[in-house]
Amino acid sequence: MRSRARPLSPAAQRILVAALVAIRPRGHGFDQDVDDDVLASIEEFFPHLPAPMRLAFPLGLHLLEWAPLVVVRRATRLSRMSPDETRHYLERALAFGGPLGALVLGVRALVLLNFYQHPAVLETMQVDWAGRRDELVARRAELLQS
Numbered sequence: 001m002r003s004r005a006r007p008l009s010p011a012a013q014r015i016l017v018a019a020l021v022a023i024r025p026r027g028h029g030f031d032q033d034v035d036d037d038v039l040a041s042i043e044e045f046f047p048h049l050p051a052p053m054r055l056a057f058p059l060g061l062h063l064l065e066w067a068p069l070v071v072v073r074r075a076t077r078l079s080r081m082s083p084d085e086t087r088h089y090l091e092r093a094l095a096f097g098g099p100l101g102a103l104v105l106g107v108r109a110l111v112l113l114n115f116y117q118h119p120a121v122l123e124t125m126q127v128d129w130a131g132r133r134d135e136l137v138a139r140r141a142e143l144l145q146s
Contacts, residue, residue, distance in 0.1 A: 038111065039087070064100075071096060
């Protein structure tokens with residue numbers, strides 16, 4: 001049975017939410033109110049990460065929180081920046097490369113994977129994975145019978 005405990009501290013959640021708000025797409029039909037669901041999906045996935053990543057990820061989030069001082073030379077925290085400022089900061093941090101760039105890439109991957117798999121987003125994009133699967137299975141059956 002899976003534990004209902006939150007895998008991230010409230011501070012780490014706050015940092016992740018700030019990054020999520022800056023990373024996820026907006027406009028063009030993507031303005032759904034799904035941020036809480038995306039955060040919950042990331043937290044549900046968190047226990048399935050390898051142990052070293054589960055231990056390092058929260059520390060990495062705190063590094064992201066304070067790295068604006070070095071990356072964009074501003075004495076502020078990620079969770080206090082506007083989404084546009086955060087987006088700019090994360091782009092610069094990604095360009096830094098190394099462990100910080102890898103961390104930003106990992107956070108971005110988690111956010112985007114969970115965002116694009118949300119049912120409301122899939123519906124907006126008119127993606128029906130189950131329907132597509134059924135079409136392909138039926139087509140394969142036709143080909144095998146001919």
